[in-house]
Structures are given as C-alpha cells and as structure tokens.
Amino acid sequence: MIEIADTQIGNIGGQPYWRWYGFTSRVEWCACFVSWCADRLGYIDAGALPLFSACEDGIRWFKERGRWRDGGYTPRPGDIIFFFDWEGDGVSDHVGIVERDEGETVRTIEGNSSDSVARRSYALNSVKITGYGLPVYNAR
Numbered sequence: 001m002i003e004i005a006d007t008q009i010g011n012i013g014g015q016p017y018w019r020w021y022g023f024t025s026r027v028e029w030c031a032c033f034v035s036w037c038a039d040r041l042g043y044i045d046a047g048a049l050p051l052f053s054a055c056e057d058g059i060r061w062f063k064e065r066g067r068w069r070d071g072g073y074t075p076r077p078g079d080i081i082f083f084f085d086w087e088g089d090g091v092s093d094h095v096g097i098v099e100r101d102e103g104e105t106v107r108t109i110e111g112n113s114s115d116s117v118a119r120r121s122y123a124l125n126s127v128k129i130t131g132y133g134l135p136v137y138n139a140r
Contacts (some may be wrong), residue, residue: 001078001135004037005097005109008117017111021053030095031055033111034080037097038135048136055082055092062133071129075101080133081108092130096120 014029020039021032031053038049050061059082062068075081075098083094096110099119106129108120122128 001037001097002099004040011117014112030112034095055095067134070131073132075106075132082130083128084130
C-alpha cells in the first residue's frame, strides 16, 4: 500500500481516484484514494480492505470485523488512519495510510490533503486521530 501511495505523491485534484470510484465530478477524495491504492494490489477483492468513499463507512467496516483500534494505539506501516471530525458534525472527515511510526510521531500518506496526495505527520497522541483500521495484511 505504501509503495503504491508513494508513487502518487504530488497528484493534485484527485481525478484518477474519484473517477475510478465512479464519481462524475470532484468529491472529497481521501477515502477514494485509499480504496484506489488497495484495489491496485487486489486487497479489496481479497477482503483485506473495504471499498469506501466515506470515512464512516470505512470505520464501520473495520469495527464490524474487530480490526479497529482507537487513537492511542501505536500504528504499523500500512494501517489506515482516520481523523476526527473537522466540521463538528460528529462524522470522521479524513483518512490516510500510515507510512511509519517514529516513536512520538506517525507519518502518513494522504489523498486530498490540501487537494493533493501528500506526506503528513502527527503527534502519536494527537486529538485529531480517532483511530486506525488494521487491514488483514497486518496480522497481529
């Protein structure tokens, strides 16, 4: 996942991801990007990750399968990171892929981060992080 996501760094506007998903015009595309990466590797068909365009749908999928960890968990590369609600409506608004954990910092690759695919970093204990989905490829 990380290798595929890395090849997309710098894409602006997200058209390849939201069009692939089936949208005919631009949408908030962070989840489409994660799904697109997973699809390239066959992980959606294999049941390792969900096909989702809304963060809440991804969270629900991981929780239903017992593959969810709340914020405070120490993530591993390839985990899916979900962020708290930016708009105050009780809905998770953003998702990305964990690239690596550096002790007190988690590094990510995210789609639709300032309308591009970009690397970001957060304090591991950041209140912005709601939790993590653990794809099947990350056996624990």
